[in-house]
Amino acid sequence: MQLTVNGADYPLDDLEPDMPLLWALRDVLGIRGVKYGCGIAQCGACTVHIDGEAVRSCQVAVGDVWGPVTTIEGLGTPRNPHPVQAAWIAHQVAQCGYCQSGQMMQAASLLAGNPDPTDQDIDDAMSGNLCRCGTYPRIRAAVKTAAKALKEV
Amino acid sequence: MGRIGTIARRTFLIGSAAIAGGVAFGVWRYRTPHANPLLDGLPEGAAALTPYVLITTEAITLITPRADKGQGAVSVQAALIAEELDVDLDQVETDPGPPDPAYYNTALSGDAVPFRSTDDSFLAETARTVMDAPMKFLGIQITGGSTTVPDGYEKLRRAGAVARETLKAAAARLHGVAAADLRTERGAVILPDGARLSYQSLAAAAAATDPVTDVALRAPDQWRLIGKPMQRVDILAKSTGTQSYGIDMALPGMVHAAVRLSPVQGGTVLRHDARAAEQMRGVLRVVPVTGGVGVIADNTWRAMQAAQAITLESDPAPYPADMAGHWQTLSESFTPDRQDSRLRDDGDVDKALAGGADIEIEYRAPYLAHAPLEPVNATVLVTDARVDVWTGTQIPRFVQKNVARIAGVDTARVHLHAQMIGGSFGHRLEDQVVRHATELAMAMPGRPVKLTYSREEDMAHDFPRQIAMARGRGQVKDGRIEAYDLGIAMPSVMASQMGRQGLPVPGPDLQIVAGAWDQPYAVPHYRVTGYRAPELAPVSSWRSVGASSNGFFHDSLLDELIHAAGADPLEERLRLCSHAPSRKVLEAVGEMSGWGSALAPGRGRGVALCLSFSVPCAQVVEVTDTPAGIRIDRVFVAAEVGRVIDPVNFEGLVKGGVIFGLGHAMNCQITYADGATEQRNFDVYQGMRLYQCPEIMVRGLENDDKVRGIGEPPVPPAAPALANAIFVATGRRLREMPFDKFVTFA
Numbered sequence: 087m088q089l090t091v092n093g094a095d096y097p098l099d100d101l102e103p104d105m106p107l108l109w110a111l112r113d114v115l116g117i118r119g120v121k122y123g124c125g126i127a128q129c130g131a132c133t134v135h136i137d138g139e140a141v142r143s144c145q146v147a148v149g150d151v152w153g154p155v156t157t158i159e160g161l162g163t164p165r166n167p168h169p170v171q172a173a174w175i176a177h178q179v180a181q182c183g184y185c186q187s188g189q190m191m192q193a194a195s196l197l198a199g200n201p202d203p204t205d206q207d208i209d210d211a212m213s214g215n216l217c218r219c220g221t222y223p224r225i226r227a228a229v230k231t232a233a234k235a236l237k238e239v
Numbered sequence: 240m241g242r243i244g245t246i247a248r249r250t251f252l253i254g255s256a257a258i259a260g261g262v263a264f265g266v267w268r269y270r271t272p273h274a275n276p277l278l279d280g281l282p283e284g285a286a287a288l289t290p291y292v293l294i295t296t297e298a299i300t301l302i303t304p305r306a307d308k309g310q311g312a313v314s315v316q317a318a319l320i321a322e323e324l325d326v327d328l329d330q331v332e333t334d335p336g337p338p339d340p341a342y343y344n345t346a347l348s349g350d351a352v353p354f355r356s357t358d359d360s361f362l363a364e365t366a367r368t369v370m371d372a373p374m375k376f377l378g379i380q381i382t383g384g385s386t387t388v389p390d391g392y393e394k395l396r397r398a399g400a401v402a403r404e405t406l407k408a409a410a411a412r413l414h415g416v417a418a419a420d421l422r423t424e425r426g427a428v429i430l431p432d433g434a435r436l437s438y439q440s441l442a443a444a445a446a447a448t449d450p451v452t453d454v455a456l457r458a459p460d461q462w463r464l465i466g467k468p469m470q471r472v473d474i475l476a477k478s479t480g481t482q483s484y485g486i487d488m489a490l491p492g493m494v495h496a497a498v499r500l501s502p503v504q505g506g507t508v509l510r511h512d513a514r515a516a517e518q519m520r521g522v523l524r525v526v527p528v529t530g531g532v533g534v535i536a537d538n539t540w541r542a543m544q545a546a547q548a549i550t551l552e553s554d555p556a557p558y559p560a561d562m563a564g565h566w567q568t569l570s571e572s573f574t575p576d577r578q579d580s581r582l583r584d585d586g587d588v589d590k591a592l593a594g595g596a597d598i599e600i601e602y603r604a605p606y607l608a609h610a611p612l613e614p615v616n617a618t619v620l621v622t623d624a625r626v627d628v629w630t631g632t633q634i635p636r637f638v639q640k641n642v643a644r645i646a647g648v649d650t651a652r653v654h655l656h657a658q659m660i661g662g663s664f665g666h667r668l669e670d671q672v673v674r675h676a677t678e679l680a681m682a683m684p685g686r687p688v689k690l691t692y693s694r695e696e697d698m699a700h701d702f703p704r705q706i707a708m709a710r711g712r713g714q715v716k717d718g719r720i721e722a723y724d725l726g727i728a729m730p731s732v733m734a735s736q737m738g739r740q741g742l743p744v745p746g747p748d749l750q751i752v753a754g755a756w757d758q759p760y761a762v763p764h765y766r767v768t769g770y771r772a773p774e775l776a777p778v779s780s781w782r783s784v785g786a787s788s789n790g791f792f793h794d795s796l797l798d799e800l801i802h803a804a805g806a807d808p809l810e811e812r813l814r815l816c817s818h819a820p821s822r823k824v825l826e827a828v829g830e831m832s833g834w835g836s837a838l839a840p841g842r843g844r845g846v847a848l849c850l851s852f853s854v855p856c857a858q859v860v861e862v863t864d865t866p867a868g869i870r871i872d873r874v875f876v877a878a879e880v881g882r883v884i885d886p887v888n889f890e891g892l893v894k895g896g897v898i899f900g901l902g903h904a905m906n907c908q909i910t911y912a913d914g915a916t917e918q919r920n921f922d923v924y925q926g927m928r929l930y931q932c933p934e935i936m937v938r939g940l941e942n943d944d945k946v947r948g949i950g951e952p953p954v955p956p957a958a959p960a961l962a963n964a965i966f967v968a969t970g971r972r973l974r975e976m977p978f979d980k981f982v983t984f985a
Binding site: 105106109112113116118119120121122123124125126129131157158159161162164167171174175178179180182183184186187208209210212213214215216217218219220221222223225 | 308309310311470471473474475476477478479480481482483484486487489495520538539540610611612613614660661662663664691693694887888891892894895896897898899902920921922926927928929930931932934935
């Protein structure tokens, strides 16, 4: 068994295939930007991309991963943030920040497939990601800013 | 006994609650500063100028002792110090500092005195000042009660000014010039010839200089930072997945733990069967802990899987097994012998209602989980010499004391390393997870043990918000409210919470009536009575505490009476309002929302006001009754805080507070069946989702001369404003939360 995460290959021969990708990332590979919030796909804090698609990593068995995995660390970095991250910085979206890795991964996936989302599209795509601090108004604004920035790239 | 005598007695009772343990205090002691904890083990050539500023040859570190749970506490504390120190936030490091009495919180005591926050009489001010003394004496280093800003507003600026003037004195001595001829800017002292001496280069000289404590604080028109939009110091890390939280702790040799706890809050486990768990992959140890069983394994998932495989049997709940019993207990608590306080008793309510009331109503508010998104966790390492604890907490000194007691070591040997917190809402005022982690770590000395509660254990054992019931009645005459009588029954949150820390809380619990007895209205006959119900499920402070339920009760009854009188909800509130700052926030939301303008059929507008934590906050909510259910369209909010420190963070916290208040009112409750928590994850504890989020307009008012915190005050008015709007839109009055028991939300 092997995983490709943020462009690097990791052999995982010794791992039970039913371990959720979330825990393989966090506790085995030490990639901790991905967060545990509920374990039942109700909060979205564990959202990562597999082959560019946003998935809840708590619900994907590590043995079933079907493509390269991207986590928040692979989306961009503090020195070179992805346009979605840059928008999150500009709008100062985060309060506690714990859900925001998942929010940004969800937003990046939305914008990759839909460069010009309507308000309804944003509501539909982002409502599975729970924010207990209530940063939703800034999430909406940041998604729109990021959409504009991505079109200008 | 005269009025002064009564107040002195009450004040003493409250004061002695804070000084339980037998310490006494005097003014002389209060005036003696605590020792500066940064002086312990300070490296050669470094200067710890006040407990809040640490300068070494490499770095300037600002100590920000109040915990950051997402409210931006680190940034706001740093900004207050930096304002006077003349540094910018991009030049400094921040550090939560050690648990220490030097970091006492005096602002918390403000809500413990029996004076309305609108009362600025000599007596009220004196009582507040006296209350500060035990807070400082005991060194209660607590984050809570929206106190970080009011507590630090002057103290932290003063710390920055003392450090700045001491650095100038050091530079003056080194260069043989007068300190008065020096100025400071961006982390440097500027000599008369324009040469820049960085603070770091002056560290050693400053350490050998007597602190200059006779400093004057700058006037607001000289401020560079306060009142202007700031970038929070954590925003880059939190936008790139690089912020580390307690749950992300990683140490060499660390092992991972999970717990299986009694389904009953506070239940004792009679027997357990861990045979299956012990055979599971990666399991290192199975260890009984207080109220449950812990599993230590080589990763978190394996520990959680094994914990899940444990079966256990525990004794029955010490509280009613089902909700009917909880409500019945509250229902039976409206009796003279359960009366806890009657701090509002204007006119003659009994006489006014002798002929019967126009309205008699019962209101209910459920238990609620805090449910921050980061499940509680703690990492503990026990060695022969010391115990190290890595966790996020609002009560560092209690944690230190409890870990010391469990581990059987002196408190001084417990080293607490405060971690960033992924949300709290009051959850981290409890420390059960740290106690469990310590019990587990003692079974594996020399290995750091990280305990992470599963979401299910976190929610089932979240010491919830109080359950509460209110009974209201009143009378109207000639289009006006004549009489208002509200009784509130709930268990004492303070007794339950402080009881778990071994502290008795004598005297009335003002949280039983907070957000109700202290509201800024003048009704001719006006009474608010608190009834202390017997202890039920253990409860704890939940964002806005007593006001979270009482704001709904108080304003709902007011709104029902206003409608019964046939008056306009905003006009009648303004007519009754006896407090100028509260009147201004009502006027503000009236103007912002276009109050009085026509709404289409099926739409409704509701207003509510609650004064909590000394902040009057008014909200107007607009809803539409759609075929899919109630949709919340817009919310207009105004709050009076004296001074907005950072408008960006302020606006975010207000909107978050509104969403928190609305979301829980819509669809959240914690209930018990057979003594066990029925809601154990977010599938049945939804809160507000993004698609339901209204447009929210915020205005901060700065008329008061005292500065206040904004973390909690936006929560209490949200639920009543929503209920009042739904009444206008549908004709249906909602008197019990959550509202989705009665209406559907789109």
